[in-house]
Amino acid sequence: MTGAQLPVRLSINGLVVEAAAEATLLQAIRSAGLQVPTLCHLDGLTPVGACRLCLVVIEGHPKLEPACVTAVADGMVVHTHTPELDTYRRMAVELFFAEGNHVCAVCVANGACELQAVAVEVGMDHSRFPYQYPRREVDASHPLFSLDHHRCILCTRCVRVCDEIEAAHVWDVGYRGSSCSIIAGLDQPWGEVAACTNCGKCVDVCPTGALFRKEDGSGEKQPHPERAQQLVEARTEHHWHNQ
Amino acid sequence: MGVSWRCCDATACRAAGGAALRQRLEAEMGADRVKPVGCLRLCGMGPLAAADYADGSTELVGGVAGERRLDLAHPFFILQRSVVLERCGLVNPNSIEDAIAQGAYAVLDRCRQLAPQAVIEQVERSGLRGRGGAGYPTGRKWQLVAAQASPTRAVVCNADEGDPGAFMDRAVLEGDPHRLLEGMAIAAHAVGAAEAFIYVRAEYALAIERLRTAIGAAEARGVLAGLPIQLRIGAGAYVCGEETALLHSIEGGRGTPRPRPPYPAVSGLWGLPTLINNVETFAAVPAILREGGDWYAAMGTATSKGTKVFALSGAIPHTGLIEVEMGTSLRTIVEAMGQSPPGQVKAVQTGGPSGGCVPAALLDTPVDYESLQSLGSIMGSGGMVVIDGAMAMPELARYFMRFCVDESCGKCLPCRAGTVQLAQLLDRFVERRATAADLVQLEQLCGMVKATSLCGLGQSAPNPVLSTLRFFRAEYEAAIAGPIAAPIAAPIAP
Numbered sequence: 001m002t003g004a005q006l007p008v009r010l011s012i013n014g015l016v017v018e019a020a021a022e023a024t025l026l027q028a029i030r031s032a033g034l035q036v037p038t039l040c041h042l043d044g045l046t047p048v049g050a051c052r053l054c055l056v057v058i059e060g061h062p063k064l065e066p067a068c069v070t071a072v073a074d075g076m077v078v079h080t081h082t083p084e085l086d087t088y089r090r091m092a093v094e095l096f097f098a099e100g101n102h103v104c105a106v107c108v109a110n111g112a113c114e115l116q117a118v119a120v121e122v123g124m125d126h127s128r129f130p131y132q133y134p135r136r137e138v139d140a141s142h143p144l145f146s147l148d149h150h151r152c153i154l155c156t157r158c159v160r161v162c163d164e165i166e167a168a169h170v171w172d173v174g175y176r177g178s179s180c181s182i183i184a185g186l187d188q189p190w191g192e193v194a195a196c197t198n199c200g201k202c203v204d205v206c207p208t209g210a211l212f213r214k215e216d217g218s219g220e221k222q223p224h225p226e227r228a229q230q231l232v233e234a235r236t237e238h239h240w241h242n243q
Numbered sequence: 244m245g246v247s248w249r250c251c252d253a254t255a256c257r258a259a260g261g262a263a264l265r266q267r268l269e270a271e272m273g274a275d276r277v278k279p280v281g282c283l284r285l286c287g288m289g290p291l292a293a294a295d296y297a298d299g300s301t302e303l304v305g306g307v308a309g310e311r312r313l314d315l316a317h318p319f320f321i322l323q324r325s326v327v328l329e330r331c332g333l334v335n336p337n338s339i340e341d342a343i344a345q346g347a348y349a350v351l352d353r354c355r356q357l358a359p360q361a362v363i364e365q366v367e368r369s370g371l372r373g374r375g376g377a378g379y380p381t382g383r384k385w386q387l388v389a390a391q392a393s394p395t396r397a398v399v400c401n402a403d404e405g406d407p408g409a410f411m412d413r414a415v416l417e418g419d420p421h422r423l424l425e426g427m428a429i430a431a432h433a434v435g436a437a438e439a440f441i442y443v444r445a446e447y448a449l450a451i452e453r454l455r456t457a458i459g460a461a462e463a464r465g466v467l468a469g470l471p472i473q474l475r476i477g478a479g480a481y482v483c484g485e486e487t488a489l490l491h492s493i494e495g496g497r498g499t500p501r502p503r504p505p506y507p508a509v510s511g512l513w514g515l516p517t518l519i520n521n522v523e524t525f526a527a528v529p530a531i532l533r534e535g536g537d538w539y540a541a542m543g544t545a546t547s548k549g550t551k552v553f554a555l556s557g558a559i560p561h562t563g564l565i566e567v568e569m570g571t572s573l574r575t576i577v578e579a580m581g582q583s584p585p586g587q588v589k590a591v592q593t594g595g596p597s598g599g600c601v602p603a604a605l606l607d608t609p610v611d612y613e614s615l616q617s618l619g620s621i622m623g624s625g626g627m628v629v630i631d632g633a634m635a636m637p638e639l640a641r642y643f644m645r646f647c648v649d650e651s652c653g654k655c656l657p658c659r660a661g662t663v664q665l666a667q668l669l670d671r672f673v674e675r676r677a678t679a680a681d682l683v684q685l686e687q688l689c690g691m692v693k694a695t696s697l698c699g700l701g702q703s704a705p706n707p708v709l710s711t712l713r714f715f716r717a718e719y720e721a722a723i724a725g726p727i728a729a730p731i732a733a734p735i736a737p
Contacts, residue, residue, distance in 0.1 A: 048501070048654070049501070050655045051655070051656055052657055052696070052697065063702075066502060087691070088691050088695050092656055096656060096660070098660065098664070099663070153656075154654075173497065173653070175653070176480065177648060177650070177653045178648065178651070178659055178660065180653030
């Protein structure tokens with residue numbers, strides 16, 4: 001077996017950063033105290049590279065690369081904020097707001113919403129793209145939780161946490177394109193899905209107000225996205241955060 | 244009277260009434276003198292049948308009553324160079340005996356005597372590039388897969404051809420399925436694969452039937468030397484032509500792409516190093532190994548070697564299937580072969596929803612990967628749609644954008660939400676109610692979707708817009724309703 005590989009050195013925004021050889025670019029960026037916005041990424045879950053907010057410029061690469069799934073390499077020269085990236089990120093956030101029905105004032109996650117935070121981060125105060133006002137459903141069939149599809153951004157964190165950590169695989173993605181939606185079981189009401197253990201991990205990791213506890217009113221949701229990583233560490237390193 | 248007939252029994256001629264033509268000929272000549280074959284090329288004049296006379300001459304007729312005598316000395320036929328299609332139209336696709344009599348599997352037998360590296364070397368020498376559209380050097384891909392440290396590997400054929408106006412692979416599958424099986428078996432020997440899959444779209448019912456027959460016959464005769472070739476039928480998603488989505492689909496998952504790396508050559512089907520090539524790529528392999536890589540490389544241009552099959556359609560008298568040397572000019576294809584009168588063509592659309600429009604003024608462009616790319620279009624898989632003056636370019640762009648809206652898998656945001664906004668912006672240009680700000684937004688959003696989408700579908704979805712903006716910008720500008728728009732009512736006469 002090969003031992004631990006030597007750390008690599010790369011340049012991020014002109015800063016020389018040392019990172020473990022097996023680290024992702026996103027880990028290297030964050031460990032250097034720098035910031036790129038993310039929505040689908042969550043520490044503890046398999047990255048999917050779907051929201052495209054963490055795209056960065058890597059010198060010598062013909063395309064922009066998602067930091068969450070790109071491995072670091074020695075000598076890599078990375079830029080996380082260029083005028084081009086800033087423009088694209090703002091447009092991406094506008095597209096997110098325009099494709100769903102995001103009304104912060106009446107949302108359970110107001111003030112604790114990652115989509116809202118990213119909008120502030122990229123300076124988006126309104127969408128220049130027409131709002132689509134899609135007709136979507138609210139699934140309140142579960143005794144403890146609800147899923148409001150209007151607020152869903154299809155990050156698939158709920159799908160992954162339920163499959164990878166809870167191993168119940170209640171959630172999946174149904175349909176195609178702009179008709180995509182998160183589905184429970186075989187596209188059933190959530191409350192009818194016997195596989196659901198009522199653990200609430202999907203609610204904890206949801207970046208918006210799409211998944212919430214029934215007792216939460218406007219602005220009352222308290223998400224716990226850190227729990228995915230804590231559970232992974234507890235299992236793999238036997239390190240418990242409550243001890 | 245030593246005449247025998249070959250009757251096209253492929254999809255286009257079937258749709259045009261090929262069965263009636265064949266029944267007539269069988270009644271007249273006797274069934275043993277009439278053989279069903281694959282595509283006879285000039286689909287638009289179908290149903291087609293070819294008569295072979297004892298003196299070696301051949302005649303081609305079209306129409307249910309055989310009423311149209313077609314000129315085989317026309318440039319449409321004589322400018323073709325059949326390599327991939329060398330047996331298509333000559334061989335009975337349902338008969339392995341006929342295929343073997345015409346040379347099928349002989350090259351595979353010879354390749355098995357060669358070291359895998361020697362086979363790969365010939366493919367590298369041939370300069371063959373992926374015919375699915377991206378044009379990655381085939382030999383290099385084979386080399387990569389063979390070099391992976393793994394006890395076994397997989398070979399996958401991408402037969403999910405789905406571009407509007409593309410039917411090259413269908414012709415190979417329907418007309419000469421044993422050529423594909425032979426090409427795949429050669430590839431499996433070269434890269435050390437123990438299993439093979441063909442992923443075909445469900446819409447290709449006849450192709451699936453022919454492949455089933457061919458695989459069954461090839462296994463029964465043992466010509467594949469134990470290589471199991473399994474058929475996988477798509478479920479209607481265009482994006483499954485993207486290699487990582489295709490692999491997910493074969494594995495039984497949802498057909499969505501994933502970021503690369505890792506490339507399938509390193510980690511593909513169930514994590515195995517996987518060689519994925521398109522139908523036409525595999526179908527070129529038997530001829531390359533028979534004649535040698537140098538023979539193939541002698542055809543074409545410096546960077547695009549060999550021949551390419553195109554599906555010629557649209558506003559043009561001669562529509563059908565052509566195989567020409569790479570580097571043939573669009574003018575030769577459209578005006579000489581397609582017989583389009585000079586001055587009638589507005590543009591040629593290549594590459595489907597990922598491609599663009601080459602305007603009439605640039606018809607002398609040679610058809611090769613780099614030339615088309617420099618014009619903002621792509622070679623693509625081989626769809627070539629001729630556009631005349633009746634088609635407004637914003638409308639053409641919207642057609643392709645709506646196609647992408649329908650076919651987006653929904654995984655990444657720019658493709659899922661961006662194409663919807665782009666299609667709505669294009670509505671404003673088609674309906675002539677756009678503003679100058681819409682044009683700015685259209686170009687910006689095209690740039691964003693192209694640069695940030697996860698897979699090739701989204702990254703190339705803006706191409707039809709960008710290419711028509713480049714060459715037909717005036718049509719977009721004319722759709723902008725300015726402050727001094729034409730008066731709504733006619734002025735009153737003095």
